[in-house]
Amino acid sequence: MKLPKFRSEEEEATFWETHDFSKYLDELPEAQLDWEPDEDTCPHCGAAMQAERIEIEPLEGLCLRDLQQYRCPVCGTVQLASESLARINRIDGLIKRFGLAGLLLREEAASASKR
Numbered sequence: 725m726k727l728p729k730f731r732s733e734e735e736e737a738t739f740w741e742t743h744d745f746s747k748y749l750d751e752l753p754e755a756q757l758d759w760e761p762d763e764d765t766c767p768h769c770g771a772a773m774q775a776e777r778i779e780i781e782p783l784e785g786l787c788l789r790d791l792q793q794y795r796c797p798v799c800g801t802v803q804l805a806s807e808s809l810a811r812i813n814r815i816d817g818l819i820k821r822f823g824l825a826g827l828l829l830r831e832e833a834a835s836a837s838k839r
């Protein structure tokens with residue numbers, strides 16, 4: 725299924741209310757990366773960046789754990805790992821589809837099944 729171009733967030737939200745999200749999973753936008761695949765190399769100074777685990781709370785009540793980012797020990801540049809960016813993008817799409825409450829339940833189920 726091809727994902728149409730949306731002119732506004734309202735238009736996109738309306739689309740997801742009337743279409744089956746699962747048919748479009750492959751079409752969801754991936755993270756835009758400036759410097760794949762050497763994402764552990766600093767884009768500014770070229771030093772080897774150090775991976776660290778972080779948590780972010782993009783919305784109140786929604787905490788994303790075990791995200792990975794890279795920090796440059798030389799110039800301090802911080803960059804999210806591509807897998808973490810992709811996860812945030814997916815979650816952004818899921819919020820539009822299921823609403824925040826539905827998404828929180830799914831996140832809980834997902835993290836519970838990893839244990």
Ligand SMILES: [Zn+2]
Binds near residue numbers: 770
């Ligand atoms: Zn650097």
